[in-house]
Amino acid sequence: xxxxxxxxxxxxxxxxxxxxxxxxxxxxxxxxxxxxxxxxxxxxxxxxxxxxxxxxxxxxxxxxxxxxxxxxxxxxxxxxxxxxxxxxxxxxxxxxxxxxxxxxxxxxxxxxxxxxxxxxxxxxxxxxxxxxxxxxxxxxxxxxxxxxxxxxxxxxxxxxxxxxxx
Amino acid sequence: xxxxxxxxxxxxxxxxxxxxxxxxxxxxxxxxxxxxxxxxxxxxxxxxxxxxxxxxxxxxxxxxxxxxxxxxxxxxxxxxxxxxxxxxxxxxxxxxxxxxxxxxxxxxxxxxxxxxxxxxxxxxxxxxxxxxxxxxxxxxxxxxxxxxxxxxxxxxxxxxxxxxxxxxxxxxxxxxxxxxxxxxxxxxxxxxxxxxxxxxxxxxxxxxxxxxxxxxxxxxxxxxxxxxxxxxxxxxxxxxxxxxxxxxxxxxxxxxxxxxxxxxxxxxxxxxxxxxxxxxxxxxxxxxxxxxxxxxxxxxxxxxxxxxxxxxxxxxxxxxxxxxxxxxxxxxxxxxxxxxxxxxxxxxxxxxxxxxxxxxxxxxxxxxxxxxxxxxxxxxxxxxxxxxxxxxxxxxxxxxxxxxxxxxxxxxxxxxx
Numbered sequence: 001x002x003x004x005x006x007x008x009x010x011x012x013x014x015x016x017x018x019x020x021x022x023x024x025x026x027x028x029x030x031x032x033x034x035x036x037x038x039x040x041x042x043x044x045x046x047x048x049x050x051x052x053x054x055x056x057x058x059x060x061x062x063x064x065x066x067x068x069x070x071x072x073x074x075x076x077x078x079x080x081x082x083x084x085x086x087x088x089x090x091x092x093x094x095x096x097x098x099x100x101x102x103x104x105x106x107x108x109x110x111x112x113x114x115x116x117x118x119x120x121x122x123x124x125x126x127x128x129x130x131x132x133x134x135x136x137x138x139x140x141x142x143x144x145x146x147x148x149x150x151x152x153x154x155x156x157x158x159x160x161x162x163x164x165x166x
Numbered sequence: 167x168x169x170x171x172x173x174x175x176x177x178x179x180x181x182x183x184x185x186x187x188x189x190x191x192x193x194x195x196x197x198x199x200x201x202x203x204x205x206x207x208x209x210x211x212x213x214x215x216x217x218x219x220x221x222x223x224x225x226x227x228x229x230x231x232x233x234x235x236x237x238x239x240x241x242x243x244x245x246x247x248x249x250x251x252x253x254x255x256x257x258x259x260x261x262x263x264x265x266x267x268x269x270x271x272x273x274x275x276x277x278x279x280x281x282x283x284x285x286x287x288x289x290x291x292x293x294x295x296x297x298x299x300x301x302x303x304x305x306x307x308x309x310x311x312x313x314x315x316x317x318x319x320x321x322x323x324x325x326x327x328x329x330x331x332x333x334x335x336x337x338x339x340x341x342x343x344x345x346x347x348x349x350x351x352x353x354x355x356x357x358x359x360x361x362x363x364x365x366x367x368x369x370x371x372x373x374x375x376x377x378x379x380x381x382x383x384x385x386x387x388x389x390x391x392x393x394x395x396x397x398x399x400x401x402x403x404x405x406x407x408x409x410x411x412x413x414x415x416x417x418x419x420x421x422x423x424x425x426x427x428x429x430x431x432x433x434x435x436x437x438x439x440x441x442x443x444x445x446x447x448x449x450x451x452x453x454x455x456x457x458x459x460x461x462x463x464x465x466x467x468x469x470x471x472x473x474x475x476x477x478x479x480x481x482x483x484x485x486x487x488x489x490x491x492x493x494x495x496x497x498x499x500x501x502x503x504x505x506x507x508x509x510x511x512x513x514x515x516x517x518x519x520x521x522x523x524x525x526x527x528x529x530x531x532x533x534x535x536x537x538x539x540x541x542x543x544x545x546x547x548x549x550x551x552x553x554x555x556x557x558x559x560x561x562x563x564x565x566x567x568x569x570x571x572x573x574x575x576x577x578x579x580x581x582x583x
Contacts, residue, residue: 013351013440017548021555022528026202026232027239029209041555061352064385065548067287069206069303090356090387091287095303143189143317153305157214162313163191 001102001121003081005053009113010042012059016092018042019063019071034070035077052079055119057111059085062103063092072096082119084108084126097144098153105138168415170323171390172358175298175412179281184320186419191317195280196224197310200266202231202527203285205243206304208250211311219254220314224275226257228266230522235261236530264495264521267291267379267463272497274405278393279412283310288463288545290386293378294371295401296393296411298358301382321387322421323358324349328365330429335580337473338373339465339543339563341365342380343434345426347444355385357421360414365428366391371400372469379464380545383441433578435541436561439549447566450576454486457540458571460516460564461492462526465543470564471502475510477568477582483515484574490532491516492524528553541570 018041020034028034039046039056056062056075062085063071072095075083082102086109096103104119106126111117115130119137126135140148143165150156156164169177169185176184179192199207204227219225227247235241251258259269267288276282276292282299283289285307292299302316310316326345332338346353359381366374374391381389391397393411401409433447460466460474471493483489491511493499499521502508512518517532519525525532526544533553534540540552540559547559562570565579572582 015548017528017546017550021550021553022202023533023550023553026243026527026529027237029205029243041550061355061385064351065287065546066202067285067289067301067303068202069305072303073206087352087355089352089385091301091303094306098303098305141189141319143319153309154210154213157216157309157312163309163315163317165189165191165317 002119003053004118005051005055005081007055007057007111007113007115007117008046008050010056010058013061013064014042014058015065016063016068016071017065020074025068025070031073031077034074038074038078047078050078050080053081055117056080056083057108058083059108060087062088064089067091069095069099072099072101076101084111097147100152106135110135168417168419170358170418170420171360171412171414172298172323172388173320175279175281176318176320178279186320186322188320189317190320191315192281193315194283194310196275196282197307198266198270198282198284198289199227199307200231200286201229201233201244201247203304203307204247207285207307207311208246210305210308214308214312216308216312219256219311222256225311226259227251228259228269229261230265231527232529233261233520233522262496262520264498265463265466265523268467268494268498271295272404272495274401274407277401277407277409278397279410283307283316287382288379290381290389291375291379291463293381293389294374294391295397296391298388298390300387321356321358323360324354325360325362325420325423327423327425328361328363328428329425330365330427331368332365332428332431335565335583336431336433337563337565338369338376340431340434341428342377343436343444343561344431346380346384346442349384351383351440351442352385357386358388358390359384359386360390362392367394370469371396372467375467376464383545433563433566433580435566435576436547438547438558438560441545441547441561447562447576447578450560451578453576454539454574455541455570455576456487456538457532457534458487458489458567459525459532459540459542459544460567461494461524462544463494464545465564466492466494466498468498468501470543471507471511474564474568475507477565477579478514478572479510481514481572483571486574487571488532489516489571490519490525492519493521495521525552541567541576543567
């Protein structure tokens with residue numbers, strides 16, 4: 001999987017309430033409608049600013065807080081290509097893989113707001129085209145690569161009728 | 167090599183020796199979803215081409231987050247849950263039964279050695295019953311509902327050894343806020359946590375739940391305690407089932423061991439907008455509050471209401487404060503009524519709301535206004551958490567919230583004890 005786009009930068013501990021507020025998420029399963037409010041409390045115009053394939057770039061503990069899968073789905077339906085962070089909260093990380101939102105652990109200090117990035121997941125490398133540097137990606141656990149390659153957990157279940165991770 | 171509690175439970179449930187770092191597929195004893203996560207899980211269940219659930223007796227949905235429904239969007243999702251449950255034949259706890267994390271322990275289905283997944287991040291609460299219980303998202307929940315299994319990475323463990331005796335006016339909530347402030351919001355990410363020592367042993371089972379409930383606020387996958395006589399006495403109220411406790415080996419390997427003397431602890435608050443932004447209550451004392459909340463899966467149990475009533479009884483809530491009380495379950499509500507606690511709270515000026523999550527999740531039951539300050543017994547004070555991103559939330563113990571409701575400002579509860 002390869003993506004190119006612009007970096008939108010956020011800080012540490014971006015929680016699931018910031019990604020999509022509880023006041024919206026309990027009402028609907030329409031992810032396109034939820035996506036309009038993504039990151040709203042941190043940047044009220046984020047949804048307007050983001051172009052398809054752009055990246056959310058953050059610090060440590062991205063996605064901490066609730067288990068709501070609406071968080072990765074709202075990001076995905078806002079057409080964000082991938083989330084790059086120094087580290088992720090574990091439930092968000094699982095949810096993102098399960099729902100097919102690429103999440104990438106890397107040294108995001110090397111990325112400034114607006115930098116043009118090229119992310120090659122298979123090669124495990126990010127190219128910061130603005131800064132003309134490359135950044136290594138921390139590899140995903142093997143079990144998660146298997147789920148991602150199958151197209152998410154639902155597709156994995158359709159294929160095998162259950163977990164087949166041995 | 168010795169094993170931690172979580173390594174032992176994952177070994178038992180997966181049929182192989184699991185140590186930190188190992189990936190296992192384990193069988194789960196119970197699967198739970200709530201109204202914020204179950205609708206997406208139903209959709210994922212269909213997407214996975216699921217036909218039936220793995221075991222009707224070991225799954226429940228709980229309607230607690232927006233309960234009763236505040237608008238037609240939520241009503242449609244609740245209806246979807248009711249129809250799915252009826253079709254598949256498993257258990258639904260509908261409006262008024264309580265918060266999932268109180269209802270499930272009271273069901274008697276969860277106990278020492280159990281492995282539970284719940285589509286709610288505070289599922290780690292049952293760690294206080296010596297169960298490995300953890301939060302998952304809706305797709306994992308659907309996978310668990312179909313297969314009765316889940317994959318896990320056996321985590322490393324941080325052990326918190328709490329010695330000494332909590333001083334009067336200082337509670338388990340203050341203890342866990344202190345620990346989270348210390349290790350920070352991501353201090354235990356990808357890890358399990360264990361809580362042990364004489365302070366934990368001396369605590370009631372209800373007080374222990376508050377600690378395990380907040381393990382996720384340091385990023386932990388689980389907040390485990392060993393089972394003792396108090397654990398089994400609490401369980402015996404609700405079930406005759408036998409559970410086999412799981413203790414850590416003496417030579418278990420911990421990634422960190424942190425020791426505390428809790429006899430020096432003070433009442434704590436978590437200041438806006440982070441749970442790890444903690445301080446002694448004395449530092450924030452005097453800050454005006456307009457709303458006070460006693461309830462939630464963290465501190466809505468009988469003992470919590472009893473502590474609050476002890477402070478509020480015979481007094482009146484400050485005229486500039488709205489005090490909202492949400493018992494954590496119908497059982498708790500009934501017990502508190504029988505004991506006269508509800509009478510005291512309502513006479514003092516409390517507004518009672520339906521057992522459930524109450525205003526904690528920002529959908530109903532008391533959304534604060536712009537520039538208002540709330541003091542709450544909940545576990546999260548993120549910006550916008552209670553439905554208004556221009557409001558501030560402080561987290562504290564039921565005693566501190568009750569004392570603050572009386573004076574209209576953040577108050578050290580020891581003034582009333």
